[in-house]
Amino acid sequence: MAIRPPSLTNDTHAWACLISCTVVLPSVGGCTGPSGSASDVQALDMQGSLHNIYSAPCTTGNPVIQCSLYDLAKLAGVKDAPSKPPAPLPHQLAAQLRQVVGTLVRSTRTVDRLASVPAAVLGLLDTRGPMTTADLAAARGVRHQTTATTVRELTEAGFLAARPDPGDARRKVLTLTKAGKKALDTDRRQRVGVLADAMEKTLDEDDRRALAHALDLVERISDSIQADQPCAEQREFNTGAW
Incomplete structure (x- = not known):
């Protein structure tokens, strides 16, 4: 027995x-x-x-x-070895990651002062340097006329400056002004602040270590996608860089 x-x-x-x-x-x-x-x-x-x-x-x-x-x-006195749950399938994790990241981005942008489209134009000029209106339209994948309207509004607000293109006097090159750079950076700092406050309220030290490791994994996924699709980073989101 x-x-x-x-x-x-x-x-x-x-x-x-x-x-x-x-x-x-x-x-x-x-x-x-x-x-x-x-x-x-x-x-x-x-x-x-x-x-x-x-x-x-x-x-x-x-x-x-x-x-x-x-x-x-x-x-x-031998204890049972802890059993590991089965790992989720890649497509299940991918669907959850897309939903979580999308919600995170939208929630932090509620504190933005700039609208999404102007922020996208300013962000492009900040990361890529001087560009023409045609270049901005192509990078964002929108019509030239739509981009021209946004450029005019930003120029009137003092966020953009236009100067003649040295290679073609008929074209104008757009650059980011100090006021435009300040407005862009202010929104970015606001988003970081919202994230940091939420982490301080909800995460302990072990959670933050786990999150840091998870970010490394997300970066590996992002690098793999860019390696498979070299043109992916050349196209800017319509809502601008996060």
């Missing part, structure tokens, strides 16, 4: 309880019943706790204990 655990909580219990074994102990309390009869034997585990194990008929003068590997592990 083998002692069974109260519940089979994981695979370790499941296979261990299905395998029985016989152990001859040289001295464990002695055989209380007559030769050939079964008896109960008390054995100490590694923590000094008593366990009653049903022994087989005692024919040799020493208790012959029949038990499962689970029982032996319990007596030896």
Whole structure:
């Protein structure tokens, strides 16, 4: 007879309880019943706790204990190895990542002072340097007329400056002014501040370490996408860089 655990909580219990074994102990309390009869034997585990194990008929003068590997592990103080849950499939993680990142971006942009389209134009000039209206329209994938309207509004606000193109006097090159750079940087700092405040409220040190590791993984995914699609980073989002 083998002692069974109260519940089979994981695979370790499941296979261990299905395998029985016989152990001859040289001295464990002695055989209380007559030769050939079964008896109960008390054995100490590694923590000094008593366990009653049903022994087989005692024919040799020493208790012959029949038990499962689970029982032996319990007596030896061996703990069950934690079982790992199965890893999510890539497409499941991808769908969740897209949703979470999208929500994160939208929530932090609620504090922006610049509208999304003007911010996109300013962001392009900040990262790529001087550009023409045609260049901006091509980079954003929108019509020239639409971009020209945005450029005029930003110029009137003092965020852009236009100067003649040295290579073609008919064209004008747009540059970011100090006021435009300040407006862009202000929104970026606001987003960082919103994120930092949320992290301070919701994450402890272990959580922040886990997040730092997760960011490394996200960066690896991003690098892989850019390597597979070299033209992906040449096209700016209509809403601008985050």
